[in-house]
Amino acid sequence: MGRKKFVFAAVGLIHTPFKKILEVPRWGSLTEKEAVIEIFPEFEEGLEGIERYQEIEVIFVFHRSKGPKLKVKPPHDDKERGIFATRGPVRPNPIGLTVMKLLRREGRFLRVKNVDMLDGTPVLDIKPYKGE
């Protein structure tokens, strides 16, 4: 509808233990499984200092989203809700956001916990959340 568009490129990928959608926990805090965020070499410098944070916000793409839908019935819910009142994947812009525990940084790889996304998920951004 002529709305302004923005083009973003992945800065990395998340390697998680979840190969299928049904394996992904509903919330990252429901699993103790670890994962690794791989930042592409050309962005590694941008990670400097991130290791001082215990928690990070990771913005990613729901790359397998079959959306968008404006109304959804969340699991364990009996009625439809607007997509902006949920955190589900079928959003107008399929952008996901999860707070993860940062266990350690090894160069351009971040070992993290509390992930709730598929293996191979593209990462758009990382922001410091808690720590220092």
Added chain:
Amino acid sequence: MGRKKFVFAAVGLIHTPFKKILEVPRWGSLTEKEAVIEIFPEFEEGLEGIERYQEIEVIFVFHRSKGPKLKVKPPHDDKERGIFATRGPVRPNPIGLTVMKLLRREGRFLRVKNVDMLDGTPVLDIKPYKGE
């Protein structure tokens, strides 16, 4: 560099009291000024139920970002840091994220507090944060 690209379109705009970059508070929580998120008519249905939340996460575009830069010297800081260890605007993907107090919804308009972005900032997504 051949990295996978994603195209997103704004779902709305934020109308804030801050017309110039120097007027924008460093943190949304530093100001009591109110703002209004306008969601475009075609996405209004997606807001249903958002009014049950007292706080929302708003994902937006730093549309005036003069980036990207991988290293920055944050204000009040004496050394350079990697951009992913800051929340500054000159990110590889200029995506911003702010938790706002949701004061009320009026149709496709959300009256909010704790904003730290320029007037006219494009909104990509809204997610429930606290409430219910």
